[in-house]
Amino acid sequence: MARTIILRQLTGSAKSRHQLERKLAERNIPEDVAEAVLDGFEAVRLVDDAEFARMWVRSRSENRKLARGALRRELAEKGVAEDAAAEALAQVTDEQEDAAARQLVERKLRSLRGLEDRAERDKAVRRLASMLARKGYQPGQAFRIVNEVIDASLQDGGAGDVPPLDD
Template sequence: MRPTGGGGSEAQAKDLCLRLLTDRARSRAELAERLVQKDYSADVIDRVLDRLTEVGLVNDADFALQWVHSRHTYSGKGKRALAMELRRKGIGQEDAAEALAQIDGEDERQRASELVAKKLRTMSVDDRDRAVRRLISMLARRGFPQGVAFEVVKEQLDRAGADTDDMFEEL
């Protein structure tokens, strides 16, 4: 959907973008989408976003790096979920791949292990099958690979004292 152009002046569009950027960093596509919603013309949108990019206030590569670090560290997201989030934010494939490269397999495994350990503190492991399903599902929803999820859940349940050897042989 392209804007029709009744939204306002270039200065007003710039002010809107600056207000949005004070809340948190945003991708160029996110800002463009908001300007389209406010019915700014395509020409105004392009000029404002080009100027903000030129002065360094909008940088999709930096945004992607910051987003991946923050969401992996504080929200416990795996690479698959982060890749989807970046795509929804309008980040290009190259910038997304570079940002996701900062998370290696060991980082992802460690974060998954922390999440499972935290969840185990508040759940019962009396029904092992149910506990395994719930924990693996939690990790899958957060975008962790299935192999990592199985390994981490088995390891954490072993630490918690639940016997899981027979359960994982069936899988």
């Protein structure tokens, strides 16, 4: 029964050992049985927290543009050990993290207008920095990137060159 539960769980996507332990506990599988079955799955590398963490970080940083802080929290929630999480997070460089944040800001900036007005710019900076904070970026990094992208956009004649629409 425990083997079947684990195989079903792993069919959809990779899982950490902790996630599988919780699922087995939900199904009232005795702890000693769960431990033995999970040990067997680890022995044949069907359950591997370090590999799970590497795949999770790669996927979430590329697709969702999450910063290392958010990824670290997610891995902790999934029960991945700190050393395995740190190794996986090392895949993401400062440059990659900054580039991902820039992409997010540039995408949102396309819909903003009137940024040459100081009040509008300040409001946009706060909103964009908040968006980055929700994705795990540190405040200093978020504000720096937002301001750099807005400055570059205004110099290039991008967002901000079109006045706001009058109602």
